[in-house]
Amino acid sequence: MLKIAYNPSQKFPLSILFLPILLIIIGLLALFSISVNQFGVIAITAFTKQLLFMIPAIGGFLVILFIPKYIIHKYIYVAYGLILALVAVPFLLSTIAGTHRWINIGLPVAFQPSEFAKWIVVVSLARYLSDHNLEIKKFSTLIFPILIALFPATIILQQPDLGTALILLTPVFPMLYWVGSRPFHLFMILAPIFSIGTAFHTVSFTSWAIIMGIILYISRPNLIFGIVFYFVNIFLGLLAPLLWNGLRSYQQKRILTLFNPELDPLGAAYQTIQSKVAIGSGGFFGKGMGEGTQTHLKFLPVQESDFIVSVIGEEFGFITIAFMLVIFALFIMKIVNLAYHSNERFAGLVLIGIATIFLSHVFVNTAMSTGLIPVKGLPLPFISAGGSFLLSCFIMVSLIIKMGMETIE
Amino acid sequence: MLKSKNLVPRSRLLITYLFISLIFLILLIRFAQIQLFEYKQYKKRADINSIRALPVSAPRGLILDRNGHILVDNFPTYILTASPNKVNHNNFSIISSCTGIDTSSLKSNFKRYYRGRFIPSRITKDLSFDELSCIEEHKHELRGINYSQLSERFFPANVDMSHVLGYVKEVDRSLLQNINSDLEYNVGDLIGWQGIEKQYEHLLKGEKGILYSQVDAFGREAGTVKGIENIKPLPGEDLFTTIDLGLQKYMEKLMSKFKGVSLITDPLSGQILSFVSSPDFSPEIFTGNTTLHEWRNLVNDPRKPLLNRITNGLYPPGSTFKMITAIALLEGLMIEEDEVIECSGIYQYGDRLFKCWKIRGHGKVNLDQAIAQSCNIFFYQAVQRISMNRFINLCRNFGFGIKTGIDLPTELTGLLPTRDYMNKRYTSRGWSRGHLLNMALGQGDLLVTPIQLSVYINKIATSGETFIPHFDLNKTPEPVSKIILKNQTWAKIQNYLFNTANSINGTGIAANPKINGLKVYGKTGTAQNPHGDDHAWFTGYAEKDEKMVSIVLLIENGGSGGKIAAPLASDAFEYIFYNNRDRIVNNVENSI
Secondary structure: OHHOOOOOOOOOOHHHHHHHHHHHHHHHHHHHHHOOOOOOOOOOOOHHHHHHHHHHHHHHHHHHHHHHHHHHHHHHHHHHHHHHHHHHHHHOOEEEEEOOOOOOOOOOOOOHHHHHHHHHHHHHHHHHHHOOOOOOOOHHHHHHHHHHHHHHHHHHHHOHHHHHHHHHOOHHHHHHHHHHOOOHHHHHHHHHHHHHHHOHHHHHHHHHHHHHHHHHHHHOOOOOHHHHHHHHHHHHOOOHHHHHHOOOOOHHHHHHHHHHOOOOOHHHHHHHHHHHHHHHHHHHOOOOOOOHHHHHHOOOOOOOOOOHHHHHHHHHHHHHHHHHHHHHHHHHHHHHHHHOOOOEHHHHHHHHHHHHHHHHHHHHHHHHHHHOOOOOOOOOOOEEEEEEEEHHHHHHHHHHHHHHOOOOO | OOOOOOOOOOOOOHHHHHHHHHHHHHHHHHHHHHHHHOHHHHHHHHHHHHHEEEEEEOOOOOOOOOOOOEEEEEEEEEEEEEEEOOOOHHHHHHHHHHHHHHHHHHHHHHHOOOOOOOEEEEEEEOOOOOHHHHHHOOOOOOOEEEEEEEEEOOOOOOOHHHHHHHHHHHHOHHOOOOOOOOOOOOOEEEOOOOOOHHHOOOHHOEEEEEEEEEEOOOEEEEEOOOOOEEEEEEEEOOOOEEEHHHHHHHHHHHHHOOOOOOOOOOOOOOOOEEEEEEEOHHHHHHHHOHHHHHHHHHHHHHOOOOHHHHHHEEEEEEHHHHHHHHHHHHOOOOOOOOOOOOOOOOEEEOOOOOOOOOOOOOEOOOOOHHHOOOHHHHHHHHHHOHHHHHHHHHHHHHOOOOOOOOOOOOOOEEEEEOOOHHHHOOOOOOOOOOHHHHHHHHOOEEEEEEHHHHHHHHHHHHHOOOOOOOOOOOOOOOOOOOOOOOOHHHHHHHHHHHHHHHOOOOOOOOOOOOOOOOEEEEEEEEEEEEEEEEEEEEEEEEEEEEEEEEEEEEEEEOOOOOHHHHHHHHHHHHHHHHHHHHHHHHHHHHOO
C-alpha cells in the first residue's frame, strides 16, 4: 500500500517508529497496572480505553502519511484558520470539567482541538520561515512568526489551558534559531520573561542577573544598548514583586488561577509530595507491577495521564525510568538529525518544531512529577492516557516520517 | 518555496544535541536523586505515610407510618475488614478464636467481598463488644484487620407486612454486575431488593461519604489528612407511608388465623391504610443471621408466605364481580328496575345446568334483590343481553386485566379472557356464550388480583373519581383511568351495595357493625376454586361524615363470603369508626 502512494526509490526513516512503539508498551503496562485495581464499570478501564484510542490514532497516522507533502505545504494556512476557529468553538459550548478545552462530538469521549493546534502551528511556522525572501537576521522579522504562535496560544490560555498554550509557543524559538536568527535577538525576547519569572526567588534572580551579564558581555552589542537592556531587565525583576504585592489578594488569586487552573494551595504541593514519595519509594527496580502502594492508595488525581511517571517510577523503578528517558532522548535527537540532513528548509523546520513539542512535553511532565517545576498538567507523549493527545502524537510521528522521507538518498 | 535549500551549519546541530542532552541529563539526575540517593527516605515515608480513604455509608432513610411511627429503622453493627495486601492467613485463626466463627467461612467472606488488593474486604459482621475487645487485644498481630460500623435494617414496630416493606440486600460481586441502575453501588452496600425498599430506593439510599485518614505502617490511624476535605455522607430521605400502624397491627391479628388478604384503602385519595397478605413473615428474616434451615422452611411452606397475595395472587372474584353485569345492563338501558326474573334454583343453558347457591331458589327477584341476595340465576339470564365485547370493555374500564400502578415493584395483570384469548385457548368452536355466563359470576377463566378488586370497589364508591392506590404519603394522588357512567347508574349500584349490607336478607349484613351515622356498602362473594374449598370474599366500603374507607377481604378456602369474610370487615369498620377511632380517616383528610 505504501508503495502505491510513494515512489519506491524514496526511503522512509521507518526505523524511527521503533522508539515510540517501545514507549507505548511502557505506557500500556503502567495503565494496565492502574486498571488491575480499578473497580466500577467492568471492562472500561484506562487501559482498555487507551487500547481503543489506538484505532483513531493509527487511522490519523495513515491519513497524514498518504497526503503528499506539497499538499500539506499548500494548505497549511487553511488548516491554521480552521484550527483557530476550532479552539474558539468550545467557548460557545458548555464547559467540560470546568474548562472550555473539549468539544463534545457525540461520542463517549470529548475532542480537544488544542491538541491539533500544536503541530498545525509548527507546520504553519515552517512554511512562513522557509520563505526565500525572509531577512532572518533582522530583529523585526521575528515579530510575525511569534504572532503566528501567540494568537492561538492566547485563545487557548483563556480556556484556560496554560500548559498547551506554552507548548504552542515553545517551538517558535528553536525554529527561529534553526533557520538562522541571531541567538542574541532571541535572547532579547526571552530575557524579560526570565527576569520576571525568577524575580520571586533571590538565588534564581541573582543567578539570572549574572548569566544575563555574561551573555551581554559575550554578544557585545552596542555598549549603551547593552547597559540599558540589562538595567531594564533588572528593574523589571525588582518591580515584579512590588507590583504583585500591590495587587489585592483576589486579583493575585485570579492571576494564579490563570496560570494554574487546578491551583489549590495545599493541593498542588500535596500532589508533588505524593508523586515524589511514589517515585522515590520505587527505588532502582521498582515494587513490581500492581504492587505500588502509593499509586493504588494515593490520590494523584490524574495518575493515568499527568502523573503516569509516578506509577512507572514506583512500580517499575529507576531502571525503567532511565530506559524511558534514553528512548525519548534518542527519539528527539533522531528527529533533529533528520532535520539536519533534510535538503528542504520547510521539512527541516517542521522536524525541529515537532522535536521541540516532544521535548517540552517530556521535560514539563517529568520535571513536574519530580517537583522540579510547579504542577502543570501536561501529558507524557505515547505514555499518558488520552485519546486526542495520542492521535496528535501519532500524527506528529507520521509528519516526522513524511518530512524525513526524502532526506535519505 | 518548498525547495528552499536547507543549509544548516554543523555547529547548530551540535549545539542542539548538547541542549537536548543537557535537558535529559537534568531529568536523569533528578530521578537518580529521588530514586537512588533519597530512596530510603521516600521508602520510609511510603510505608508510614499512607492515606486511607474509607467510604462512610450513608444511613438509609427510615420508613414510617402515616403518624410518624417508625416501621423500619437503622441499627448500627460492627463489621470486620481485612486489607488483602497486608493480611496474613494466620490472622484468620486469631479472629476465629475471638468470634467463634470458623476460618473457612471467614475466608469465603473475604473472597466474596474482595474488590482489589488495596481495598479492605469484609470478613464478618454483627460483632459483639466482647469480640471487638478480644480483637483489639490482638491488634499488634492482626495487620490489615480493621473494624468499622455498618447500619442494618431493623423493625421496631413489631408488624410483619414484609410484602410491603420489602428488604435490603448486600451488594456482592456477582450482584454488582447485574444491577441496572443509575445509582452507584459498591460491594457491601445495601440495595433495596423488594417492596418499598426497592420502589423508593432512589429516595432512601442517600449518598456515601469519604473519610480520609492518615495511617501508619501498622494500619493504626494517625490523625486526619491535611489538605483533603472529608466528604460527609448524605443520609437517605425518610419515607412517610400511608399505612396506619394501629390498624395494620389490628388487621394482622385478625387475619393471623387465615390464609388470605385484607386491604384497606381510602377511595378518596387512593392511600393504602392497611395491607395484609397472610400468612406473612417477619422482615427480620433478611437481616442478621438467619439460618439456611429457617430460610428453607419459609420457601417450602405450602401456605406460601413469601407470596404477596394482594398484588401477585390470582383469584376468581366470584360474586363480587356481579356489579359489572349490573352496570352494563343499567348503562345500556337493558333492564327495568322493577323487572323480575324467576329463580328456581336451577337454570338450563343449552345442555348445561347452572345452579344458584340457594338450592330452593330466590323466587321472583329484581336487580336490587339479585345483588343483595347474590342470586346467580338472575345474572345467568340477564348477562345474555350483553355482548361479550361490551362486557370485556367494561371489565377493562374497571381496571381488570391491567396493572393498577400501585407503587410496589411487582404486580400481576390477572387474566381477563377476551375473545382472542378464548379462541386461542379453546379454538373458536370450543367455547360458547356459556363461558360468559360463568364470567358474569366471576368464575371461569377470569382471574383478578385483590388490588384490582380494590380499585374496582373504590371506583364504585367514588363514582369513578378515585386515585391509584399508593403508599407514599407525600405523593400527589394520581387519578385512575377515566370511566364515564351515568350518574343514575352509579347511584343505583351504590344503593344496591347499601342494601346488601343493610337489608335483612342481604348477604353482606354481617359486615355492618351498626354504628350510628356509619353507612356500610358491600358485596360478598363465594368463589368456586378448582384446587379446594371455596374462597370467601367481601369487598365494600363505609362512610361517615364524608370520610370513607374501602376494604377487600379474601379468606382462601374460607367458604361463604357472607359468613366468613363479611364479619371481619365489620371488625375493621368498627375499629376505624367506633369510639373516635375514625382519627385514621381524619388524618387522611388532613394529609390530602
